[in-house]
Amino acid sequence: MATNTAAGGASNLLRFWPWVVIPLLALILPQIFDSRHGITLLSHMGIAIIFALSYNMLLGNTGLLSFGHAVYYGLGAYVAMHVLRMVNDAGGEGLPLELIPVVGAAAGLFFGVIFGSFSVRRAGVVFAMITLGLGALVHSSSLMFSDFFGGEAGLFGNRVAAPSLFGVDYGSNTNTYYLVVAWALIAAIFIYLLRKTPLGWMANAVRDNPERAQFVGYNPTIVRFIQFALAAMFAGLAGGLFVITDEIVNDESVGQIQSGIVLLGTYIGGIGYFIGPMVGAALVTVLESSLSSYTEAWVLYFGLLFISIVMFAPMGLVGIVHTQYLTWKAGGWKGNTGIRLYMLLAGLVGIFGAICVIELSYHYFRSWDPSAPFGLMGFTVNATTALPWLVSFGIAIIGFGLMLFHGKPMLARRISATSEGGNA
Incomplete structure (x- = not known):
């Protein structure tokens, strides 16, 4: 009591x-x-x-x-x-x-x-x-x-x-x-x-x-x-x-x-x-x-x-944090913390690439002189050349691809294996 x-x-x-x-x-x-x-x-x-x-x-x-x-x-x-x-x-x-x-x-x-x-x-x-x-x-x-x-x-x-x-x-x-x-x-x-x-x-x-x-x-x-x-x-x-x-x-x-x-x-x-x-x-x-x-x-x-x-x-940002906290408290993060962090990092990389694409698009379609160099993430780039676009799209595709097609299935398998082990 x-x-x-x-x-x-x-x-x-x-x-x-x-x-x-x-x-x-x-x-x-x-x-x-x-x-x-x-x-x-x-x-x-x-x-x-x-x-x-x-x-x-x-x-x-x-x-x-x-x-x-x-x-x-x-x-x-x-x-x-x-x-x-x-x-x-x-x-x-x-x-x-x-x-x-x-x-x-x-x-x-x-x-x-x-x-x-x-x-x-x-x-x-x-x-x-x-x-x-x-x-x-x-x-x-x-x-x-x-x-x-x-x-x-x-x-x-x-x-x-x-x-x-x-x-x-x-x-x-x-x-x-x-x-x-x-x-x-x-x-x-x-x-x-x-x-x-x-x-x-x-x-x-x-x-x-x-x-x-x-x-x-x-x-x-x-x-x-x-x-x-x-x-x-x-x-x-x-x-x-x-x-x-x-x-x-x-x-x-x-x-x-x-x-x-x-x-x-x-x-x-x-x-x-x-x-x-x-x-x-x-x-x-x-x-x-x-x-x-x-x-x-x-x-x-x-x-x-x-x-x-x-x-x-x-459920919003607070809902995400609360859901993950309940999952962690229930032992849902046990054995897969590294995978979750890997997915988070990959997602951030994908978001970084997407931001680069958006900034290139805004400069290309809205500026008076699209060929004028401008600052992007600490680099001076030209939106009329192919290299910045290829790099930006590449970073976005790699980041989101690793998160969705590598990290997510791996997390699902790990959770399934843990669940079957607990049931046994």
Whole structure:
């Protein structure tokens, strides 16, 4: 009995390790990436995490695929910006800066109640098309009603001119980052606790079988509506934090690209895991910032990553890691660890070759002078000659070929042999 109790306690500790490790890591990161750009990027990651967690309340928990979730993020940001500008006009008197995100959350909730009152009446494709139409409507409105949205230039504010509850100087990017971390932690705790409430369980039931949920006495439309409104509230909170971090908001905040990015991040991370959207949002934020500086094909890489996840790993990156961990824990890696590492290395080689092919293609078909030499993986190459293409295709074919036609059958034979030996 004592052994079982100790094992249960250890299991609970392991289950809650992210709540300790992630906040500690968030506190340490500004000491490592201490440049202005690095700290701003960390702040954007925190905002993206809240946004992705709110989106997962729809997609992962309730089964609602939305193409317009940026509406509530952007509208929350616009309302928060107007409040910040009012504080600025009042000479720094009024709502403290730390509470500006609450304004964004209230705005997100308000618009979530309005738009959710009719959009959640149907699920599936109908709901997705309604959210797509709402997203297009709000985005076009942001360019038409310049008094509220500020037109194409958007709206500007000054966070430094706003008062602080604790006397903090938010002229420092580091202090602003810690404010984002604090709100991200609060939002993550509330969203996690919501998953454990009867509402969270019924959202899962409505996602899996709405007819059965209705049979036991719950109205699927009401459950969807409440989840939709709460998800919009947290999206508005993220929008309010964005206003504080960047001190600007424009039509891009309510646009389809913003809705697409949160969908990508949430799904790539893994909608079946609470930590999945966090990982996906952080990864997509880093890639969006970094890849665009190195290659014109960064949007294509996003698309390929998303397609690969949908086709080969619908559980997301966190799901892949979790599945492999369970396999390792069950002894599935015993005797074949080397083969698995070999397949991983071969796959990385194949991806390297594929990236070279893509970069050659982009330079050849999109540059003004395809014959002009350009840098590729540390080498200066000419896309109009055959050698770079042959080498790139060769690396890709060898890498993927070794993984699929040598490593995979070898792993299958080893697992089969181990299984037969265990049965014997």
